[in-house]
Amino acid sequence: MGGQPDGPYRDNGPGPQDGNRNGSGKNRFWAGALVGALVTAFVGLIVVGMSAGIYIFGKRVMSRQPSVAIEGKGPGITDGSSHEGGVDFDRVTAKMSMIQQIIDLHFLYDEDAGNVEDFIYRGMLAGLDDPYSTYYTEEDFRSINDSTKGTYSGIGAMLSQNRTTGLCTIVKVFEGSPALEAGMQPGDIIYKVGDTLVASESLDVLVNNYIKGEEGTDVAITVYRADKDEYVDMSVTRRKIEVPTVEYSMLDDKIGRIAVSEFDVITVEQFEQAVDELQKDGMEGLIIDLRSNPGGVLDSAVKMVDYILPDDLDQYEKGKGKTLIVYTADKNEKGDVFTASDGHELKMPIVILVNGDSASASEVFTGALKDYDWATVVGTTSYGKGIVQNLIPLGDGSAIKITTAHYYTPSGFDLHGKGIEPDVEVELDEKLKTQAVVKPEEDNQLQKAVQVLKENK
Template sequence: MRKTIKKAVVTVVLASTVIGLTGCGSSGVFSSSLNGGKSSSKVTYDGNLIDADVLSKTSKIETIIDNYYYNDVDDDAVKEGIYKGIMESLDDPYAEYYTKEEYAKLQEDDSGEYAGIGVTVSKDEDTGYVRAVNILEGAPAEKVDIQPNDVIVKIDDYDILTDDDLDYLVSLIRGEAGTDVTLKLYRESDKSYHDVTITREIVEYSTVSSFMIDDKIGYVRITQFIDNTDELFEKAVEKLKKEGMQALMIDVRSDPGGMLTSVVSICDYLLPEGTIVSIKDKNGKVEEEYKSTDEQSLDMPMVVLTNEYSASASEILTSALKEFKVATVVGTNTYGKGIVQSVIPLGDGTAIKLTTQKYFTHDGNDIHKKGVAPDIEVELPDDYTYKDFQGKNDSQYQKGIEVLKGKLGK
């Protein structure tokens, strides 16, 4: 399989970080740490951020704490708080400082295996709500009453705040295999709350599933883009081709994104030669331009299913297939996240994450806060539930089949 770019460079994800509980991963990192892990004697940002006045004021605060604060002081916790405060001061909802423990957990998310409950979660930037997005088939969460779009309001005894970092909430839900976690959920369709207790297990997470819809139409679903998603996708498509597939439906509904390298590799496999996506820095300079080669493409009718939770990497795939004019997009407008976060290790086991770039589609479109519009808009019926997924009441899925049958002349 072709690899057009080095893996683990940058990550494009929905919400603060949609690591979720199923290992999407925001662990795309720069290949080397800044300054080789050594700090310079003076840190600057937009001029002189850490100057003599800041150092003097920090010293005064430290002296007051030493002299008057009633409780004991954890020096390491204070230092970590300073680093976190710098990142929180940025006008960037995705900016974050990771302690050694948090960064280790973040790196674990790309492995495709973890101890948890098997739910992908996302955070709405506007409301701060944390929602279940996908329930992994066969995972512990499938055994209890939790559904996509449920709002998680409490984790054990911790009441979730709208400004809580998603990574922190994920760490509360994860834990050792065999232990329990209790979630309080709000279901908007019922306007009711209920609790579920789930026993954590080691979860092996596959981001790709596939089957033949009929004797000619194949179906592949991508739930997130992690390190091996491109390989799983290609294997699935090749298997479907051997089973007689002549048209393909790709479902990225509620796919919050993931690794840029993974989605680019999938696009390269599907598309003829051309630009997939361009990455620009804060000054508008093109830093990277990812292209598909002419080595291979999938020459058959395709449909992409989308919804309002299809974000970032899934939007790159959707926009590329749409703008190359090789697929029809069916569903609703996508989320609209056209910016890229980089996780940058600091050389001591810690790291920071912040927005570093913006991406532009094949046609040069900026989709941030706009999303990708479907070619055929289809809303789900009012009485739709997650149990209707891929069924007769799944109007988007059924429309996709109709479109592909029309292209095949069936």
């Protein structure tokens, strides 16, 4: 597992910040911090990571952003003195020097200087009060990069972080995974890993520092199940996980279904192969299932939209005669424009399935097809993450991730904090929400999508 956007947990009551690190007093914690927060929206990010030098819509996409040199001045880097609107580093350095002298003179225990330094950088990003901006140590960043090929040593579950409470919840458990074998369920909230309370940790730190590990080793995880008000201890054996980003099947009446769990680099080829195989079998309509898809590589989402839409839908001015897919704008109203250009289109009835955990790149994909009336959206309103993060390597192996821009659907819709509303709204049956595996014939949202497709064929 490997993961992303995050932000510090702001506790509203007693809990891991009260100094209790052994798991006692947990009823006080959950009663104060969790009740009522369990049905709110989550930061949709899969536990797989990002690649270096990237532009993130939910998770990642290749960027033109250069690395920043630590020794000497990199692009856009100043000499570190104070500047308008920024930190007065002369004053801060003097104060930090004073604090260090006090530590040297009076601190009882041995100081881990590297750990202190890392937390200084973490604090600087946390001080931006942006849950998506964070600092990655060299170890964190290496772990993130190791996950970019769609494989990792972990437990085989997708996590999401509540942007209000910071709590990390299981969104999906992959079939055949160690997590499924251990009894993990969607809706489980990660409470403790080993003997450490982790409810205050960011999603990245939780995944990379606690859950991921050497293949074949066991990790003890305690989850909280709100529907039963109980804690469940489980031991999960880490394995090399290949994330199934695309799964497909042919349903009745020549209706194809392609489920996309995230947008990775490999997803584009897998998606096109799935479409090709289904068309060989006579597919007459397509359901693209993006439920609980947290996002991923923007470039992959754009290429998949490009594969579906023709290149010459001159409907929006920013497309300049081409099919506009998505565009971004930073604080200076500058950004990138993405248009279709591959010469391919998919002409058949299409339904897109989404839910409240469909985020970022999923919303780029859905928003583009919806704006051109190329697909009918079924399910519930998507998450609503319409901002861009840049992941910037710092030259010494570490990196920072900061929010840099908004993105917009072709029609100019800013979905951040709003999400994309479905054309046909249908909630998943309550009894199905905690099931790791739902049979297609029992999936009421999928069956509604089938019905809509039949009506449009």
